[in-house]
Amino acid sequence: DAGITQSPRYKITETGRQVTLMCHQTWSHSYMFWYRQDLGHGLRLIYYSAAADITDKGEVPDGYVVSRSKTENFPLTLESATRSQTSVYFCASSEHRPGGTDTQYFGPGTRLTVL
Amino acid sequence: GENVEQHPSTLSVQEGDSAVIKCTYSDSASNYFPWYKQELGKRPQLIIDIRSNVGEKKDQRIAVTLNKTAKHFSLHITETQPEDSAVYFCAASIDYGGATNKLIFGTGTLLAVQP
Numbered sequence A: 001d002a003g004i005t006q007s008p009r010y011k012i013t014e015t016g017r018q019v020t021l022m023c024h025q026t027w028s029h030s031y032m033f034w035y036r037q038d039l040g041h042g043l044r045l046i047y048y049s050a051a052a053d054i055t056d057k058g059e060v061p062d063g064y065v066v067s068r069s070k071t072e073n074f075p076l077t078l079e080s081a082t083r084s085q086t087s088v089y090f091c092a093s094s095e096h097r098p099g100g101t102d103t104q105y106f107g108p109g110t111r112l113t114v115l
Numbered sequence B: 001g002e003n004v005e006q007h008p009s010t011l012s013v014q015e016g017d018s019a020v021i022k023c024t025y026s027d028s029a030s031n032y033f034p035w036y037k038q039e040l041g042k043r044p045q046l047i048i049d050i051r052s053n054v055g056e057k058k059d060q061r062i063a064v065t066l067n068k069t070a071k072h073f074s075l076h077i078t079e080t081q082p083e084d085s086a087v088y089f090c091a092a093s094i095d096y097g098g099a100t101n102k103l104i105f106g107t108g109t110l111l112a113v114q115p
Helices: none
Strands: A004-007 A011-014 A019-025 A031-038 A043-050 A054-057 A065-068 A076-078 A087-094 A111-112 B004-007 B010-014 B019-025 B032-037 B046-049 B056-059 B064-067 B071-079 B086-093 B104-105 B109-113
Touching: A004 A087, A011 A019, A019 A031, A043 A065, A043 B019, A043 B086, A043 B104, A054 A087, A054 B046, B004 B071, B004 B086, B019 B109, B032 B064, B032 B104, B046 B056, B046 B064
Parallel strands: A011 A111, B010 B109
Antiparallel strands: A004 A019, A019 A076, A031 A043, A031 A087, A043 A054, A065 A076, A087 A111, B004 B019, B019 B071, B032 B046, B032 B086, B056 B064, B064 B071, B086 B104, B086 B109
16 A cells, blocks of 8 residues: 555645645556545546556546546646635556455545645 | 445454455456455555455455355354454455456445344
8 A cells, every 4th residue: 555655745736836746656556546435426537547648537537637648647737726626636547457455445535625 | 337336335243253245246257256355544454365266265364255146245254353344445446357456345344243
């Protein structure tokens, strides 16, 4: 678990501001994911990446931007934060398993509050 | 796309009793079904998973069963202990030859084990 970290752990921002959440993993996993967790909705996939420079949308991508220039980093940017983006954000990573899905390991989470 | 429903949303049991959490999925192509445990304020962690070529899997007090025909799978915890108290999430993944590795999560079950 210590191999995947997120920063900051807590963030308070205002509506309209740009915010970037960082995710770093030391396992050289191919896949990385961003989820948001809200009461009553479980974990919802925002964006994912199969490898460096390859990203794709998940269930709830609107209002978010991602990039992956290096295998170990997968930052998530809220270009203009809204109150509805107040949530706990989890980053996860997994290895590529030919012909199957491998375990996803989650980071510790970032609690974001948009005022 | 895939949809995962999870029941019940809350479950209270006496210490030593068994607990069962059920999930249904919509896409018959789903072939990987993990279960995650999330303690309060912590990250989700994998506790057990099952693939579609297996009907049941056990790990000490935890077991998962899969019924592909009915498209549902269940988590069984026997001899519950207070430390089993947490939120449990089921998930389903669709593998396109390992091309996506995406998970769709259920909305979670809050399990409370009463001493």
